[in-house]
Amino acid sequence: MPDADLYELTEQYRAEFPIFRSATYLNTCSLGALAERSRKALDQFADLWSRWGASAWYEHWLAATDDVRAAFARLIGADAAETALAPSISAALSTVVSGIEFSERPRVITTELDFPTVVYHFLARRELGVETVVLESADRVSVPLEAFAAAIDERTALVATSHVYYTSGAIQDIAGLARLAHERGAWCLVDAYQSTGQLPVNARELGVDILLTGALKWLLGGAGLALTYVRGSLIERLRPSVVSWFGVEDQFAFDPHRLTLRRDARRFELGTPAVPTVYTARAGMELVEEVGIGKIRRRVSALTEDLVERAWARGLRVRGAATPQTRSGIVMIEHPEPAAAVHRLMEAGVIADFRPGAVRLSPHFYNTTDDNERAIGVLAG
Numbered sequence: 001m002p003d004a005d006l007y008e009l010t011e012q013y014r015a016e017f018p019i020f021r022s023a024t025y026l027n028t029c030s031l032g033a034l035a036e037r038s039r040k041a042l043d044q045f046a047d048l049w050s051r052w053g054a055s056a057w058y059e060h061w062l063a064a065t066d067d068v069r070a071a072f073a074r075l076i077g078a079d080a081a082e083t084a085l086a087p088s089i090s091a092a093l094s095t096v097v098s099g100i101e102f103s104e105r106p107r108v109i110t111t112e113l114d115f116p117t118v119v120y121h122f123l124a125r126r127e128l129g130v131e132t133v134v135l136e137s138a139d140r141v142s143v144p145l146e147a148f149a150a151a152i153d154e155r156t157a158l159v160a161t162s163h164v165y166y167t168s169g170a171i172q173d174i175a176g177l178a179r180l181a182h183e184r185g186a187w188c189l190v191d192a193y194q195s196t197g198q199l200p201v202n203a204r205e206l207g208v209d210i211l212l213t214g215a216l217k218w219l220l221g222g223a224g225l226a227l228t229y230v231r232g233s234l235i236e237r238l239r240p241s242v243v244s245w246f247g248v249e250d251q252f253a254f255d256p257h258r259l260t261l262r263r264d265a266r267r268f269e270l271g272t273p274a275v276p277t278v279y280t281a282r283a284g285m286e287l288v289e290e291v292g293i294g295k296i297r298r299r300v301s302a303l304t305e306d307l308v309e310r311a312w313a314r315g316l317r318v319r320g321a322a323t324p325q326t327r328s329g330i331v332m333i334e335h336p337e338p339a340a341a342v343h344r345l346m347e348a349g350v351i352a353d354f355r356p357g358a359v360r361l362s363p364h365f366y367n368t369t370d371d372n373e374r375a376i377g378v379l380a381g
């Protein structure tokens with residue numbers, strides 16, 4: 001599809017996001033913008049609560065959780081039985097990793113570019129014998145496959161890293177990494193929070209064992225809901241010690257005498273889900289599906305390259321991957337005082353974000369090159 005058509009696509013959907021009436025929004029990697037249809041979904045949730053009270057669970061809300069699992073499964077090319085809901089990536093990690101046996105293989109390989117909650121989770125298990133190796137990044141953009149290859153050994157249980165680094169927007173070769181891990185008898189856990197919704201992600205093609213993501217960012221679903229994928233053949237090999245009544249075979253039997261975990265990935269569900277987010281997430285994921293993930297990737301890639309070129313043209317330094325194929329919609333513009341720069345952007349009506357040493361701009365399919373120009377104009381001014 002030529003870029004002009006993709007631009008029309010943006011125009012068609014942009015009106016659904018009221019934030020653009022008052023601001024230039026370039027911060028999807030922190031929080032996706034609220035679509036009208038997600039706000040309506042929230043109203044629908046409140047109406048059901050108001051009208052039905054607890055009966056809404058049986059008449060509507062449990063079915064809505066099924067819809068979200070099914071939408072997630074379609075998004076990543078999995079079966080719904082391989083998916084589960086969680087309150088956050090941190091909670092999803094807690095339950096899934098509690099089912100992994102580390103006694104013979106105590107090592108976990110991760111990187112300093114990964115989101116800290118992943119690294120913290122394993123560091124906190126030091127007393128339980130888990131050895132966490134945090135690979136360093138020489139360029140603060142990515143970690144080469146060779147560095148993983150050198151670190152993964154016969155004592156390694158797990159490689160746990162991101163599909164897209166929140167720190168640089170670089171897209172990792174997860175298929176290559178999963179292959180490496182498997183050749184050495186380890187599993188591959190991927191934090192896909194910054195990739196699902198902006199890149200095509202197929203869990204089977206990537207060959208990952210566990211994939212975690214959430215509704216908050218590129219899936220436009222709001223805060224309070226993470227999504228777990230566990231490869232079908234792995235599910236029953238993992239017996240989590242962190243469990244809940246949502247993860248058992250006959251949940252509504254309330255049997256306190258035996259624990260029979262579900263045979264599907266829902267054994268990893270942790271308690272009552274945040275139903276308002278189930279509603280907003282369902283609407284956000286429907287929108288992503290309607291637009292089409294292939295088109296979204298092409299549009300976001302075009303906007304990313306446009307941002308990078310505008311930054312370069314003004315002499316700004318971009319910290320990012322080397323090629324358009326390995327760049328994603330997170331553009332880090334180096335800045336000596338990023339907090340002050342984000343404040344200036346805010347005063348000019350541009351909502352962005354910063355991380356140490358850089359301003360972070362993240363366009364989604366609803367952005368335009370005019371948005372990019374507004375942000376770069378302020379940063380270069």
Ligand SMILES: Cc1ncc(COP(=O)(O)O)c(C=O)c1O
Nearest residue numbers: 088089090115117166191193194
């Ligand atoms: C890559 C990545 N992983 C995880 C998180 C957060 O995880 P949690 O759901 O535990 O807050 C974020 C950002 O909020 C992130 O960017």
